[in-house]
Amino acid sequence: MRWAVFVSGTGSNLQNFLDLERKRILKKHRIVLVVADRPCPAIDKAKRAKKEVWIQSPKSEGFSKALLKALKAQRVDAIFLLGYMRILSEDFLKSWKKRIVNLHPSWLPQYPGLNAIERAVQADEDFLGVTLHEVVPEVDAGPILRQISFPRDRSLSLESLTEQVHAYERKLVTEFLLDLERLSS
Numbered sequence: 001m002r003w004a005v006f007v008s009g010t011g012s013n014l015q016n017f018l019d020l021e022r023k024r025i026l027k028k029h030r031i032v033l034v035v036a037d038r039p040c041p042a043i044d045k046a047k048r049a050k051k052e053v054w055i056q057s058p059k060s061e062g063f064s065k066a067l068l069k070a071l072k073a074q075r076v077d078a079i080f081l082l083g084y085m086r087i088l089s090e091d092f093l094k095s096w097k098k099r100i101v102n103l104h105p106s107w108l109p110q111y112p113g114l115n116a117i118e119r120a121v122q123a124d125e126d127f128l129g130v131t132l133h134e135v136v137p138e139v140d141a142g143p144i145l146r147q148i149s150f151p152r153d154r155s156l157s158l159e160s161l162t163e164q165v166h167a168y169e170r171k172l173v174t175e176f177l178l179d180l181e182r183l184s185s
């Protein structure tokens with residue numbers, strides 16, 4: 001399976017996927033394209049792993065057409081949004097229906113949108129969570145594919161809790177990809 005990973009930031013989740021591929025833990029899944037809306041540390045990680053990269057703001061003219069062309073050129077089968085901070089157009093989503101997965105740092109449907117961890121902490125939740133879901137035009141609302149929830153350690157700062165959420169995100173994505181790998185064997 002040939003994946004395009006979309007990123008906007010640090011790329012810790014991209015790095016996790018790259019590591020699984022490099023260590024041959026994943027044999028049937030590989031990243032063939034990394035797409036970003038801006039130059040960012042995730043792109044440096046992609047380049048270090050010698051991955052093809054494509055950087056363009058969705059606000060630029062001809063974005064959708066050029067993106068579709070880039071995905072086609074790399075014969076991409078599916079798209080993983082790992083920290084991509086943009087909303088993709090309805091037309092684009094339609095043409096990739098059921099083939100785009102998004103990672104979100106909350107137990108959806110709770111706390112869709114931005115600053116999900118902070119909002120869950122402010123609401124004094126006993127549990128935090130992470131979710132993988134199919135992408136539909138409504139933000140963070142598509143069918144849920146896999147989730148993990150865990151008790152909130154009240155002694156931890158928001159910063160440490162965020163790190164903990166990121167660790168669970170890596171676990172979630174790893175388990176998801178390993179399941180896909182098993183299904184296709």
Ligand code: GRF
Binds near residue numbers: 013014169
């Ligand atoms: C993750 O928390 C992801 O769930 C959210 O953005 C963050 C990306 O982190 N959508 P990174 O760029 O993978 O380090």
